[in-house]
Amino acid sequence: SVISNMAETDTNVFSSFQDHFAQDQDVREEIRKSVRDLDQTAREILNVVQSVHKTASVDIPSLCTKSREKFAIVRQQYAELQQKVPKNEYYRFHDHWRNVTQRLAFLAALIIYLEKETLATRDDLSSLLGVEVSPSGGFHIDLEDFLMGLLTLASELARLAVNSVTAGDYIRPVKISVFLGELNDGFRLLNLKNDALRKRFDGLKYDIKKVEEVVYDITIRGLK
Amino acid sequence: SVISNMAETDTNVFSSFQDHFAQDQDVREEIRKSVRDLDQTAREILNVVQSVHKTASVDIPSLCTKSREKFAIVRQQYAELQQKVPKNEYYRFHDHWRNVTQRLAFLAALIIYLEKETLATRDDLSSLLGVEVSPSGGFHIDLEDFLMGLLTLASELARLAVNSVTAGDYIRPVKISVFLGELNDGFRLLNLKNDALRKRFDGLKYDIKKVEEVVYDITIRGLK
Amino acid sequence: SVISNMAETDTNVFSSFQDHFAQDQDVREEIRKSVRDLDQTAREILNVVQSVHKTASVDIPSLCTKSREKFAIVRQQYAELQQKVPKNEYYRFHDHWRNVTQRLAFLAALIIYLEKETLATRDDLSSLLGVEVSPSGGFHIDLEDFLMGLLTLASELARLAVNSVTAGDYIRPVKISVFLGELNDGFRLLNLKNDALRKRFDGLKYDIKKVEEVVYDITIRGLK
Amino acid sequence: SVISNMAETDTNVFSSFQDHFAQDQDVREEIRKSVRDLDQTAREILNVVQSVHKTASVDIPSLCTKSREKFAIVRQQYAELQQKVPKNEYYRFHDHWRNVTQRLAFLAALIIYLEKETLATRDDLSSLLGVEVSPSGGFHIDLEDFLMGLLTLASELARLAVNSVTAGDYIRPVKISVFLGELNDGFRLLNLKNDALRKRFDGLKYDIKKVEEVVYDITIRGLK
Amino acid sequence: SVISNMAETDTNVFSSFQDHFAQDQDVREEIRKSVRDLDQTAREILNVVQSVHKTASVDIPSLCTKSREKFAIVRQQYAELQQKVPKNEYYRFHDHWRNVTQRLAFLAALIIYLEKETLATRDDLSSLLGVEVSPSGGFHIDLEDFLMGLLTLASELARLAVNSVTAGDYIRPVKISVFLGELNDGFRLLNLKNDALRKRFDGLKYDIKKVEEVVYDITIRGLK
Amino acid sequence: SVISNMAETDTNVFSSFQDHFAQDQDVREEIRKSVRDLDQTAREILNVVQSVHKTASVDIPSLCTKSREKFAIVRQQYAELQQKVPKNEYYRFHDHWRNVTQRLAFLAALIIYLEKETLATRDDLSSLLGVEVSPSGGFHIDLEDFLMGLLTLASELARLAVNSVTAGDYIRPVKISVFLGELNDGFRLLNLKNDALRKRFDGLKYDIKKVEEVVYDITIRGLK
Amino acid sequence: KRRQDDRKATSEDSPVYAAFQTYQKELDAKHDRTERLVKASRDLTTCSKRIIFLLHRVVGAANRLKILQEAEQKFGDAKNLLEKIARELHADGNGGGGNGDATHRYRRSYKWGVQEYIEALSFYHYCQHGSLIGYEEMLKMVEFPEAAPPSPPTAEDAVGNDAAKRSRDVLRLAVSPLDYILGIADLTGECMRMCINSVGSGEKDGLAGMCDFVRGIYDAFRTLNCTSGEIGQKVEVMEASLRKMETTCYNVTVRGSERFPQVEEDEE
């Protein structure tokens, strides 16, 4: 009968679906492992760079070197992750690595700032993280994740401006103030949607205000 | 100075980002329009097939024909949508058409059931909606959207079983009961994640129970 | 000096603003009173009509008469309200009476259904509530409020279908089933936004299903 | 029969509703476009006036001139918006432009302050934005949006007071302190409801405190 | 001063927790794997016992035998799980297997009912699942999970009562009715909190009502 | 059966509550009016005492006298409010006047400080506001509202310390510093819950810190 | 450092310090009282819930009377807890505006327990008499003999008018009309459970009455003009309960009126 016919087909059809789900789960499981590894390395790098806030004198160059060594591991881990993501399905699984990528973008941008006092470009990030620059090239850094990283950088630098003064460095805050001003000018060119990135950007003005007040305190006390 | 240098680069960099956001918004705006059109057609098809529940005798073949005509429009609209979605970014924008696609998958599967009393295959859907069968082929129907459509079909058929009895048709409920049983067997092969699909599948048992009770009512009254 | 000049102006300017706020508050206070009165009358009408669910035999015509008497008060109260709302600022204060208007639209539509088994038109409502039919005429019933009232009616009728059977009336449910079907056909023509009305409309299908099951129960037991 | 009669009417009635919803959506879509344009211009003006915080000496008059040029565009865009809003339904769609209007009110008030060190009046705003002064005249600036703009101005001036000192200007903070004091006196005349405006006004005291502290710093160091 | 820099010590203290949490994650990962296996077997058993509802004559004894074979696998899988759970930390990880255990408790109780028409005891379950009877013995079945399983059994039996009639068996519903009555008397002894179990128990009365209706239908038609 | 129809009785029982709740609403409406009046007077007193921050020399005694005159109105308004609150139901309606009472407690405490440089006692407040000292006496000031008022006083005095210096008064900040120290010692005796008062108290330390900074600035410059 | 110590020494002798010492005592006393009330309220909730579970065993039971007696006993425990609450509130009379005002001041701390008690008590009353316990009647259950000074009249005056006439040498827990109403709202949920259980147990006689009982309460709630947001949610739950009961009555009716094929055969 038609129905029993269908039944047979059904089972076959559904078994093929089952394969789909099994594969999907395996891919996700594998991705999760890579993300866990990236997460671990990101935490280690954070552990290194957060000592920049220590009021005792910090050897920034060596701190950057140590971090850069860890980034070699990051590149390896991204390479592994990349192999696990089916071609053309970057955005299907994006949610898995979105978070850790934002954090790594922040860490990379922080190191680049500490080294050269410039804003990290996507090329910089691409080389540090070992991923493609542009989406068309395959596994890349989503632009919004990159920008989120830059906004986290802004907060961290605002904190650094405060702690620099405590450590007796009155020049760094002034430089940070200029840098954040320029970053703000850049962001204000963008026509952001009403999403997480926009909300995070709205917070940038508080970081800027904080640093401006630090510069004010230094100036009025003749410390500049 | 380094900083003013950077500033210049900055602005350039951010202008290129601005392009990205502008394009992204345009694409989304365009997609939204296509989805709105699909939505409208889906609503029209629903209006046609709804009459299947009418207790007065329904001419199902003509109802199917009318619906199939509307599906020609759907195919056109999917073709338009497809052109607006950048290659390889299906999943980046998936959320936009997820909903309407699930509804169209349901409508297509309902027509196929009414015509042949068989379960729609992905090929069936592919021809009716005018999209690719497999993800590798480009613009396709995501498997989970297809399955969501089938679960909506189950609810609709449970309702149809009830209304068939009211219209004096005691054979259809029995057929539906068998069909849902087989559909359930199929779904139970799948190892679903704990997501919307799973939740929707958990609801299938209520549809089945309802139909079983209808068959029970028919049987105990010797109407079978 | 410029500043003292400004100061003076300032105070003047702000005093005029103060008038605005004082007036605004007074208007709102007055509106709130009228709404409270409408609310009270709506509650009294509800008290009358809810006896329709009593399983003991209910005298529906007298119930309608009693309700219509109360609607005379409603008309008066709307007339008062209308005078308090500044011309052309209906939508500025709409939130205040939105709720009670929806409830009164429901009650009016229920009475009209009980009397004539037809769907209340906006003209019907306009005469019962004593407001304008069209927005251009001034104080009117916002279309979405009217539709909300109709959806509440659907729920109430679904409940009535059940209770009618308990009271031994097997004809009313069948009529209600037809009526809700037609109401659904009407609503499905509308391209609703994703708002409260849409959500409420999504609930209509449950009311319809409930009534279909009642008709089913009656039919299969040969009570129709 | 009555029911089939009704059914026909129903459909007619609902088709007329359908027109209402279609029109409503079109209007909103059109309004959204105008608001998007206003938003863009507002962002550009903000970019211009932001430079007032630059510690390097700023040519304020030229900054004001540049901004005023952009306001010509704003007037055009408001004129377009105005034509899209049905007469007497300003408050029905108010939510769409509320936000951008508050921002433009702030920008206009800032320019006027920078030019003349006086508080912008509603007439000033009316000419700069090209809208009516009073509600009765049609498309106007809602008073609360205007006041929101003034409170944003207060925050911006508090920030300017800080940055002025950094730039070596010890006179501006004192003037700002007086200005904010007067603004506060004005606002304290108002009997605000417990809403967003009230909450924003509660924040004014922090801006004032900040400026008072700047003046204190200047005074105790004999810089005044 | 007494308050000296202990930051260094802190880091040491916390690094031992780092290990603790890492181990915790590993244990959870391992448990999750075992639970996934149990889940798979539970699904297979469900597929076997589902056929009890088939209207065609079912060979219940063979169905039970097949299920019992699968339970051998369950015992193995529980044994593995058990080894992964540190002694005396059952309740620390309970959430992981709570769900699957409830389902297996249901399946075991169903088989025991189909075999002997008695209510499964905790001893019965203990032998079928291969876990301890009493909590003090280590890895056991939490009482509330067991009770949840029994309530799922009640629902399944209510469904079976309906389908038995469809298959022409008028004796089973009567037996099920008595059985559920006893089960209900048992459950009514319990003082439940407002939790999941209470909510599930609230559903029992509907199962009993359904079976009562079936028995009524049978009795009234003299089929008993 | 024992269970008879008591529906009629029920309605009677509830109608007496109808009255109760109607009365409750009336009482609240009346209270709200009195609170609005108190609010207005509190705002006027605030406008008077605000001038204490003016950098131009302020005639504090006259400012106190003016405020005290307004407090005569406050006493009247409290007397009216008191009459509206049923005996022994102070805490039933407390939320209505909590806010304004805290503000009046602050204003009273400020005046007493300006007059005598002592901390207001509950007796002081009682006479100024015209309410009972102890709760057992009826309409009183809730202790936590009183304490909230004192914390607002602390913030105001911290601001005054800053502005005194701007006005050339180097003695007041030192006195305020001692006063806030005593107040802090008092507050630190209290065991607060995690509520609004605790949160407000947490702010006290910033006020004290600010004053300490002012005193530091004065001392270091030998202005004391 | 010396200056600090000096300031401290004076500080502790200052009137400010002394004042805050009394504030500390007041706040601590309030907090401790709140804690005791919360605990008693939790116990009362547990006790009341168990009475409700017990009463559900009445449906289809042979030993109906025995169960009701057992419930009576448990109400003894509940009464002890109520008295604890009442005395705690009364004790605040000195410092908190009399028993009556303490009732309002601490309501949040004990209302859950009291509402659950009202639910249990009204359910018991319904099981015995098939009717709704009145507010006045309920108040009698929360009176305790007392030689201590009388508590002032309270909220109930707004509703009952003979309350004031009552003997003044009893300690009363002034349960507010609102808490009574909220307890009754929950009662309807238990009625719904009992109603559907009755069908399953074959006790279909009282169904219509139960349904009317709850419908009466629901109708009253729906037309109650009450500002308390606490009631709003309960009415929604109540509506769901009532619909379940109405459906149950419907089910029993519709199947009871079935026209059987054999009847039709007879007609042939």
Place this chain on the structure above:
Amino acid sequence: KRRQDDRKATSEDSPVYAAFQTYQKELDAKHDRTERLVKASRDLTTCSKRIIFLLHRVVGAANRLKILQEAEQKFGDAKNLLEKIARELHADGNGGGGNGDATHRYRRSYKWGVQEYIEALSFYHYCQHGSLIGYEEMLKMVEFPEAAPPSPPTAEDAVGNDAAKRSRDVLRLAVSPLDYILGIADLTGECMRMCINSVGSGEKDGLAGMCDFVRGIYDAFRTLNCTSGEIGQKVEVMEASLRKMETTCYNVTVRGSERFPQVEEDEE
């Protein structure tokens, strides 16, 4: 009707009924135990909070030692409550998989109290020694002499390795590393309060140390690999506290380094 009664009569003798009677006892016992734990936990919270408030009085106080002694005394009360909790958990040992497992089973009922205690204890330790109390050291505070049968080893084995060696004739409350960590997270908030109070009271010496202390804890938390969602929120609060402390240190530094005009005048 008779059939009903018959069924009932047999029902109460049935094995099903008997089984559920034991289930009832188990569930009631669990619920009662939960209630007792919740109450003890609330008391412990109150007690710990008061200790914390007491310790804040140390800043700028002349009688520092007296306050610390007073705190010591209050810790006696806390200890009694902890023992109550420990005994309650131990008593479940028979039916709930040993003390260790009861620790996990009832954690939700008593964790708030225990975390607040950890907060108070670590704050006290910090006030005395300026350092962080270790996990092992904290565990020693929740041991109670006991002649009863020993409790099995617990979670702490995962961290401390000499725990197992300890004398077995003590009753121990097995505070989990997680609860310890969460208590420490809250400690940083109190440190922040103390830090800013110190500036106001003119005790600016230890500021940098306090800041480093909290920064150390914050750094450790930020790089902690922990799945518990409970920690996430606390880290945010902690970050806010640390920023306040860093700003405070900054304030003191920047004003301390001001170049005065008169200095410049000297230079002229």
